[in-house]
Structures are given as C-alpha cells and as structure tokens.
Amino acid sequence: MTATRLPYVKMNGAGNDFIILRVDAPGLDLSPETVRRLCGRDTGPGCDQLIVIEPPSGPDETAFMRVWNADGGKVETCGNALRCVGWLLLEAAGGDRAVIGTLGGATVARRADGTRIEVDMGAPRLDWREVPLAEEMDTRGIELQVGPVDAPLIHTPGAVSMGNPHVVFFTDRQDDDFVRGAGSLIEHHPLFPEGVNVGFAHVLAPDHIRLRVWERGAGLTQACGTGACAALVAAHRRGLTGRSATLALDGGDLTIRWDETTDHVFMTGPVALDGTGTVTL
Numbered sequence: 396m397t398a399t400r401l402p403y404v405k406m407n408g409a410g411n412d413f414i415i416l417r418v419d420a421p422g423l424d425l426s427p428e429t430v431r432r433l434c435g436r437d438t439g440p441g442c443d444q445l446i447v448i449e450p451p452s453g454p455d456e457t458a459f460m461r462v463w464n465a466d467g468g469k470v471e472t473c474g475n476a477l478r479c480v481g482w483l484l485l486e487a488a489g490g491d492r493a494v495i496g497t498l499g500g501a502t503v504a505r506r507a508d509g510t511r512i513e514v515d516m517g518a519p520r521l522d523w524r525e526v527p528l529a530e531e532m533d534t535r536g537i538e539l540q541v542g543p544v545d546a547p548l549i550h551t552p553g554a555v556s557m558g559n560p561h562v563v564f565f566t567d568r569q570d571d572d573f574v575r576g577a578g579s580l581i582e583h584h585p586l587f588p589e590g591v592n593v594g595f596a597h598v599l600a601p602d603h604i605r606l607r608v609w610e611r612g613a614g615l616t617q618a619c620g621t622g623a624c625a626a627l628v629a630a631h632r633r634g635l636t637g638r639s640a641t642l643a644l645d646g647g648d649l650t651i652r653w654d655e656t657t658d659h660v661f662m663t664g665p666v667a668l669d670g671t672g673t674v675t676l
C-alpha cells in the first residue's frame with residue numbers, strides 16, 4: 396500500500412492542541428495506530444486531538460469536522476477545535492460565520508474580538524439517556540460510587556452532554572495527583588457506557604470558575620472547551636453561578652454563556668496557529 400502524505404496545520408485553543416488535516420472527500424478512515432503515532436509527542440507532531448476537515452455533509456454546512464482523541468478513539472466533537480477550525484474557515488473564505496458539522500451536532504463559528512472566536516455549541520443535553528448514563532438518575536447530581544465495593548465513596552457530580560459526555564465535580568481539590576488519579580478512575584466507570592470527560596470545577600464567584608479536565612482518551616489537557624461549557628451548565632443548575640462565567644483553565648480563559656432564550660451555550664476563546672508540516676498516513 397502506498398503511503399499518503401498530507402499537509403497539516405498545528406493549532407491550539409487555550410493550550411488544547413491539534414493537528415488539523417484537510418481532505419477533499421468524506422470518510423478518511425484512520426486506524427487507531429496511525430492516530431496514536433501522529434498524536435504521540437515522541438512519534439509524530441504530537442497533539443491532544445487529531446482533526447480532519449471534510450467537505451460539508453449537508454447544504455447548510457461550510458465544512459464537516461471529524462475528531463480523534465490521542466488514544467486513537469473517534470469521538471463526537473471538540474469545543475476548542477471548533478474555534479480553531481472556525482478561524483481557518485473564516486480566514487479562507489471570509490464572511491462572518493461558518494457552520495461546522497460534527498458527529499455531536501452542528502456549530503456556528505463567528506469572529507469575536509482580536510483572535511478570539513465564538514462558537515454556538517447548541518443546547519446542552521441533560522436527560523440521563525443523552526449523556527449517556529447506564530441508569531436513570533437526576534443529572535443535576537448523579538450518584539457516583541467509587542472505591543471499595545463494600546465501602547464505596549459516594550459523590551454527586553453533575554452530568555451533561557455537550558455532544559460528548561461530561562461529569563463535573565465541584566471541589567477545590569485541583570492538584571495534579573488528585574485530578575489524574577480520580578480522572579483516570581472515573582473516565583471508564585461503568586455508569587458511563589461511552590466513557591466520560593471528567594471536570595473538576597472550583598467555583599470562585601458566581602461568574603468565575605477555575606476548571607481542570609481529565610479528558611476521555613487524552614488525559615489531563617490544558618483546556619477542554621466542551622468541558623468548560625458542561626461545567627457552567629452544571630454549576631448554574633446547582634445554583635452556584637449565573638448563566639455566564641469566565642472559566643479559568645490551565646491554558647487560558649474561556650467565556651461561557653448559557654443563553655436563556657435559545658437554551659444554547661456560547662463559548663468564546665482564543666485560537667493560535669503553531670506551525671505547519673506534512674504527515675504520512
């Protein structure tokens with residue numbers, strides 16, 4: 396089989412970094428091994444997620460975006476990558492909006508100020524079946540049991556789907572050991588049949604949240620855009636914040652607003668171009 400070489404763009408959104416490829420036809424099938432090689436920081440350009448921009452899948456879209464986590468798993472969507480892809484599409488075609496299709500739903504990207512891009516992430520999905528959870532629960536505070544079977548610790552984090560699954564703990568514990576230890580344990584908990592992204596949110600004020608996220612398939616990243624949206628939604632549902640807040644992540648700040656009229660969540664944040672190159676598939 397002949398190897399295919401493709402140009403890539405390396406970008407990041409608040410430190411969450413991506414290799415972005417562009418193809419002329421839908422359905423580029425990448426093996427998990429290829430994705431792991433490209434995403435590996437020792438074996439490829441290295442990134443948290445590999446992104447492929449495809450032609451639109453319908454008349455209303457500007458383009459379709461596919462997402463793979465660094466572990467090789469194909470996933471529904473990625474908030475920070477949507478801002479980066481939005482910026483690339485707006486730079487290439489001009490105009491004031493780009494509609495990006497994903498497996499998790501369509502998103503509209505617009506320029507905000509400077510190099511910040513706003514994306515409309517749609518309505519959060521709050522029914523337990525949509526997260527999804529393995530059993531019926533109130534997603535404002537699910538009953539999550541971890542630890543020994545005979546003496547489990549019971550936590551009540553919020554659960555939200557932003558097109559992909561999230562669980563959000565409200566805690567001031569933010570140290571690496573805790574986030575890595577608890578995150579890696581909960582990512583594959585049986586309550587989450589499709590795995591889960593695990594957020595640790597410390598509410599500093601009704602409009603300010605410090606957030607760290609252990610991402611499904613990528614581990615602790617500098618920022619998780621859908622995780623920031625999920626944290627604001629989960630915090631507001633518990634009466635801890637208003638409907639908008641600054642989310643302070645390791646790699647930068649994201650502004651999240653859950654619009655009362657449309658029920659949509661809007662995320663505004665930075666994008667940065669880190670370089671270009673060529674990869675072999």
Ligand SMILES: N[C@@H](CCC[C@H](N)C(=O)O)C(=O)O
Nearest residue numbers: 473474475559611619620621
């Ligand atoms: N970094 C992302 C989310 C990427 C996918 C996620 N790890 C998942 O498995 O759902 C973001 O910015 O939203």
